[in-house]
Amino acid sequence: RKRVFSGIRPTGQIHLGNYLGAIKSWIELQDRYECIYAIVDYHGMTTPYDPAEMRANVRELLIDYLAAGVDPERSILIVQSALPEHTELAWILGTVTPVSWLERVPTYKEKVEQHPDYVHLGLLSYGVLMAADIVLYKAEVVPVGEDQLPHLELAREIVRRFHHLFGVRIFPEPQALVQEDTARIMSLTEPEKKMSKSLGPRSLIALADPPEEIRDKIMKAVTDTGPAGEEMSPGVANLFHLLKLFGTEEEYAQLRAEYDAGTLRYVNLKRTLADALIRSLEPFRRRRAELENDPAYLERVLREGIRRARVIARQTMEEVKTACGLMLDE
Ligand code: ATP
Numbered sequence: 368r369k370r371v372f373s374g375i376r377p378t379g380q381i382h383l384g385n386y387l388g389a390i391k392s393w394i395e396l397q398d399r400y401e402c403i404y405a406i407v408d409y410h411g412m413t414t415p416y417d418p419a420e421m422r423a424n425v426r427e428l429l430i431d432y433l434a435a436g437v438d439p440e441r442s443i444l445i446v447q448s449a450l451p452e453h454t455e456l457a458w459i460l461g462t463v464t465p466v467s468w469l470e471r472v473p474t475y476k477e478k479v480e481q482h483p484d485y486v487h488l489g490l491l492s493y494g495v496l497m498a499a500d501i502v503l504y505k506a507e508v509v510p511v512g513e514d515q516l517p518h519l520e521l522a523r524e525i526v527r528r529f530h531h532l533f534g535v536r537i538f539p540e541p542q543a544l545v546q547e548d549t550a551r552i553m554s555l556t557e558p559e560k561k562m563s564k565s566l567g568p569r570s571l572i573a574l575a576d577p578p579e580e581i582r583d584k585i586m587k588a589v590t591d592t593g594p595a596g597e598e599m600s601p602g603v604a605n606l607f608h609l610l611k612l613f614g615t616e617e618e619y620a621q622l623r624a625e626y627d628a629g630t631l632r633y634v635n636l637k638r639t640l641a642d643a644l645i646r647s648l649e650p651f652r653r654r655r656a657e658l659e660n661d662p663a664y665l666e667r668v669l670r671e672g673i674r675r676a677r678v679i680a681r682q683t684m685e686e687v688k689t690a691c692g693l694m695l696d697e
Contacts (some may be wrong), residue, residue, distance in 0.1 A: 387514030
């Protein structure tokens with residue numbers, strides 16, 4: 368079976384963007400592929416973070432994955448830093464990656480702007496580590512949001528260059544799998560930017576948010592001062608987009624017709640959307656609460672995932688090290 372790899376940084380609770388852009392398709396892919404879903408804590412270190420919170424964030428993210436429907440019977444769940452092969456391979460791939468390729472990556476430029484005093488080698492080589500994460504498992508399909516497309520392009524370029532320089536063909540060229548209609552969910556507070564953990568808790572709806580918080584954030588979401596001109600403003604478009612995904616068809620059709628007629632009051636759109644979100648996320652919250660109370664199960668899931676992943680990772684590293692003339696650890 369073909370392999371799938373994807374991961375999320377343990378930098379806070381997962382939100383609607385992570386769910387719609389990535390995790391929703393992770394769940395659908397579990398039947399057809401061998402899937403490896405990672406908590407990428409090494410990537411989490413590339414932006415300012417608190418080491419004391421890291422462990423807790425890893426645990427919360429694991430609970431999020433499971434509550435959302437990632438099934439450890441079918442998929443392999445791992446924490447990146449438990450498998451040294453990720454960084455080992457990243458080093459090797461780093462030696463074939465021109466620095467100019469990395470300086471071109473849009474997320475690198477964004478992060479440099481966000482944290483000008485936190486620009487370091489690890490941030491620059493983010494894409495190399497991500498390429499290593501994927502090809503370590505010879506994954507062919509990478510379900511991600513649209514923002515990750517440049518990283519996937521970079522991963523393919525690195526693979527091609529590695530093969531060319533060492534005269535081997537070890538890795539498939541990984542392809543991004545982007546869900547067309549949910550590739551980019553926007554921030555509630557700055558709707559021209561993507562919803563993102565780094566824009567702060569007011570900008571996003573976390574899957575685990577309690578109902579009153581969901582309502583409060585949606586009611587305060589940025590809209591505009593009224594339907595002006597032809598183009599729907601980004602804030603309003605985002606709310607309609609979410610309503611289409613979580614509301615009923617009638618709710619959407621009704622409010623959309625009001626918008627088109629120029630009679631829509633945004634407060635009604637927001638109330639309907641908040642209700643729809645609270646309704647839809649209820650089962651997730653329930654499963655989450657159950658998992659919170661079962662640390663032994665969480666521990667088992669990770670231990671088993673890491674064990675299964677290690678077999679694949681070691682096999683790949685053997686091929687890679689042999690191709691590069693490096694020493695194998697027997
Ligand atoms: P951070 O702000 O810490 O970078 P993030 O919320 O942007 O976090 P990531 O961990 O970088 O999330 O991304 C995890 C996955 O979720 C990736 O596949 C990414 O493409 C997807 N994703 C993140 N934000 C969105 C969004 N707003 N819309 C659609 N997909 C998204």
